[in-house]
Amino acid sequence: MKDRKKMVLIVDDDPQIASLTSAFLERAGYRTSTALTGRAALEKVSSDLPELVLLDLNLPDLSGEQVLRWIRKTHEDTSVIIVTGFGGEKVAVDLMKAGAMDFISKPFERRVLLEAVRAALKIRDNLIEEKRHEGYSSLDKFFPFLAHEVRNPLHAIGGALAIIQRRSNLNDHLVAQSIKIIQEEVQHLNEFVQECLDFVRPPAASRYVPVEIKELVAAVMNVVSYMFEHLSQKIQVTLDLDSGLPKIHANYEEMKQAFLNIVKNAFEAMPEGGKLVIKASPLFNAGSDWVRVAFLDSGLGIKRENTGSLFNPFFTTKLRGTGLGLALAKRIIEDRHSGKIEVESEEGKGTSVIVELPVDVRENMAAV
Numbered sequence: 001m002k003d004r005k006k007m008v009l010i011v012d013d014d015p016q017i018a019s020l021t022s023a024f025l026e027r028a029g030y031r032t033s034t035a036l037t038g039r040a041a042l043e044k045v046s047s048d049l050p051e052l053v054l055l056d057l058n059l060p061d062l063s064g065e066q067v068l069r070w071i072r073k074t075h076e077d078t079s080v081i082i083v084t085g086f087g088g089e090k091v092a093v094d095l096m097k098a099g100a101m102d103f104i105s106k107p108f109e110r111r112v113l114l115e116a117v118r119a120a121l122k123i124r125d126n127l128i129e130e131k132r133h134e135g136y137s138s139l140d141k142f143f144p145f146l147a148h149e150v151r152n153p154l155h156a157i158g159g160a161l162a163i164i165q166r167r168s169n170l171n172d173h174l175v176a177q178s179i180k181i182i183q184e185e186v187q188h189l190n191e192f193v194q195e196c197l198d199f200v201r202p203p204a205a206s207r208y209v210p211v212e213i214k215e216l217v218a219a220v221m222n223v224v225s226y227m228f229e230h231l232s233q234k235i236q237v238t239l240d241l242d243s244g245l246p247k248i249h250a251n252y253e254e255m256k257q258a259f260l261n262i263v264k265n266a267f268e269a270m271p272e273g274g275k276l277v278i279k280a281s282p283l284f285n286a287g288s289d290w291v292r293v294a295f296l297d298s299g300l301g302i303k304r305e306n307t308g309s310l311f312n313p314f315f316t317t318k319l320r321g322t323g324l325g326l327a328l329a330k331r332i333i334e335d336r337h338s339g340k341i342e343v344e345s346e347e348g349k350g351t352s353v354i355v356e357l358p359v360d361v362r363e364n365m366a367a368v
């Protein structure tokens with residue numbers, strides 16, 4: 001996708017200038033299209049979806065400003081460079097305020113044109129990339145704030161509760177039960193806040209070390225056995241880990257978190273017991289070594305209509321869910337380790353979560 005040639009629309013009422021500019025930009029590696037009037041420009045913007053428009057202000061029908069404003073309103077991912085005749089700089093500067101990215105004056109040198117085109121397309125790419133991350137970044141800012149605001153009162157509540165507990169008559173069933181409810185709720189909120197923070201915590205590049213899948217899985221199962229003490233008798237866990245598995249280059253704590261979130265979901269999907277198989281095998285993918293880890297549970301499965309939402313932050317079907325478990329796992333596996341995570345499920349039968357990780361994430365990161 002990255003290699004797709006960018007399209008530049010050249011708007012100029014002089015057919016000769018339009019075609020010369022077009023030929024030059026095509027030689028420089030762009031696709032081009034031309035329009036000799038303002039109206040033709042509007043049509044071509046809609047039909048050809050150019051990444052960039054070179055807009056001459058001297059058009060027979062519409063003013064350059066009209067064309068610019070229309071593009072800004074209807075095609076926000078299309079950038080515009082204004083081309084002015086001699087003395088048109090003042091207008092050009094005004095049009096920059098109206099959303100043009102740059103301007104060049106006629107007659108221009110080819111080198112100047114090419115530099116302006118390159119720079120404008122680069123800025124455009126950056127803007128689009130920023131927009132793609134906007135959803136994340138608002139959460140990134142909000143979660144630490146939330147954590148701070150919620151944690152302090154929670155500490156206070158927890159402390160006060162401990163005093164009440166010590167001084168109360170716990171033989172009074174209602175009192176004891178109420179205290180227990182508050183304790184559980186406080187713990188739930190604490191966990192929620194922790195999950196929110198884990199979700200946004202920036203990756204520490206220095207923490208990437210060789211990690212053995214076997215060790216990772218053992219650590220996760222250890223945590224899970226404490227978390228689900230009441231279930232561990234009823235769930236039969238089978239580990240099928242290929243003995244010749246290469247170590248992966250990973251952030252140990254993060255990957256443990258991702259695996260833990262997956263296994264927790266599997267346990268929660270088997271409240272009456274069941275089977276969990278964790279199978280790890282080597283994989284050769286796109287010329288490099290990968291490891292494939294599959295988590296197969298015989299739990300409740302996932303409703304078809306929910307399959308598209310599983311990785312969305314806050315999507316949960318659980319009374320007590322945060323909906324951050326898989327969102328975080330995906331962030332860790334895909335964004336921070338260049339891997340893949342997929343979920344397949346059949347309602348009533350069970351779910352498989354497939355994780356694929358490049359053995360050497362650095363190789364892949366460099367290629368991104």
Ligand code: ADP
Nearest residue numbers: 265266269301316317321322323324325326351
């Ligand atoms: P949470 O566990 O807090 O609900 P997650 O992001 O971990 O949030 O999971 C989102 C949803 O995906 C769950 O509420 C559940 O509906 C579904 N899900 C995830 N894993 C499984 C699984 N192994 N079996 C059944 N449903 C699952």
Ligand code: MG
Nearest residue numbers: 261265325326
């Ligand atoms: Mg979960």
